[in-house]
Amino acid sequence: MSAKRWLAAGGAAVLAGFLGVALLLQNSGSACAAPPSTSTKSGKATFYDLASTSGNCSFEVPADDLYVALGPEQYAAGASCGAYLDVTGPKGKVRVKVFDSCPECAAGHLDLSRTAFKKIGNEVDGIIAIKYRLVTNPSVPAPISVRIKEGASQYWFAARIDNHANLLSSVKVAGPGRSLTPAHRTDFNYWIIDSGAGSGPFKIKITDVYGNSTTVSGVDMKPGTVQKTGARMTGGSSTVVAPAKKPVVKKSSPATTKKATPASPSASAPVLESATSAPAAPAAPALTEDQPPVDLAAAEPTC
Structure with a gap:
């Protein structure tokens, strides 16, 4: 290839x-x-x-x-x-x-x-x-983390969400004194609000495709910093969790x-x-010209 x-x-x-x-x-x-x-x-x-x-x-x-x-x-x-x-x-x-x-x-x-x-x-x-x-x-290796992208400010919000386990369906963000505003996902996996969400700290509501949701609060406007939380997505949680006091700083940008x-x-x-x-497993199928790879199919929408 x-x-x-x-x-x-x-x-x-x-x-x-x-x-x-x-x-x-x-x-x-x-x-x-x-x-x-x-x-x-x-x-x-x-x-x-x-x-x-x-x-x-x-x-x-x-x-x-x-x-x-x-x-x-x-x-x-x-x-x-x-x-x-x-x-x-x-x-x-x-x-x-x-x-x-x-x-x-x-x-x-x-x-x-x-x-x-x-x-x-x-x-x-x-x-x-x-x-x-x-x-x-x-299972995921850690609770949810949030990384504010370099270049973000009170006028342009961009955050990456990690350790969410399942596929995400929506991310909504609220800055101080503001209501939750939907962010749109980019193809490089950042959730963006083009008009910004204020200077922070932020409250972020994260929802996956199964309806599990969690809300993390206290996310600071610290571009380039991975801010750890105690929140996990699975199990239908709906909690508000502040990030850890000592976020891990990643010097390298994406x-x-x-x-x-x-x-x-x-x-x-x-x-x-x-x-x-490696653990024993059933033999995989042989590749043949008349058996093309099969994609994972989507279910009928329920939303």
């Missing part, structure tokens, strides 16, 4: 119904999303090496290095960012976070991190048949461009992980 990567903000095609997200209505920045399908689908996987500090979703690299890039249809202009997929290959199963986009990938073609690929297949193969499914209410190394190993490439190092 091509080694080229590009930021979705640069012009990825925005199509409806990907990864079960089906952005059916866009109104003042709030999306009406159908509950996603969690049925198992067939496809293929390749791998790549991230040549930057961040993928198109603007997240920091997961500590376990287990992530996936999706093609334009399934990336859905950033709507799939932060979701988790269980991917099964010839050697076992791995859970990966939607972290990046792969412009050249068709639906059902998952471009995994090298670490994730080696857990389910032999690196020397380069491409393997897989089965994959969207995970509902997955990448605007990145390139990946080719994912086509030579025939002499070593097999770096044996089949016994």
